[in-house]
Amino acid sequence: MSLTPREARILDLWDSGKSIAHIAEQLACPKKAVENTISYFSGRSDQRLAEKSIREGSQKLAAALKEARA
Numbered sequence: 001m002s003l004t005p006r007e008a009r010i011l012d013l014w015d016s017g018k019s020i021a022h023i024a025e026q027l028a029c030p031k032k033a034v035e036n037t038i039s040y041f042s043g044r045s046d047q048r049l050a051e052k053s054i055r056e057g058s059q060k061l062a063a064a065l066k067e068a069r070a
Contacts, residue, residue, distance in 0.1 A: 003041075010037045017052070 003011070006027065013023045020038070024031040 007037050007041065010034055011041055014038050014042075019052070 006029070009027060010023055013026065014020075014034075018026075020031055020034050024034045027034070
């Protein structure tokens, strides 16, 4: 089974760390379509979403600490 060009682009953007909202906006497609593609092909989308959320939270915390120290 090969990927459609859109599926491949969605997965490339997701793997590069882009958010679902960003991917949907960039490709002019519904967020649900992006979520479905990621879920279908990754099988671990819930874990990946959680990891991404934790990573983003850590980045925000680090930025806040840096600003507080300045």
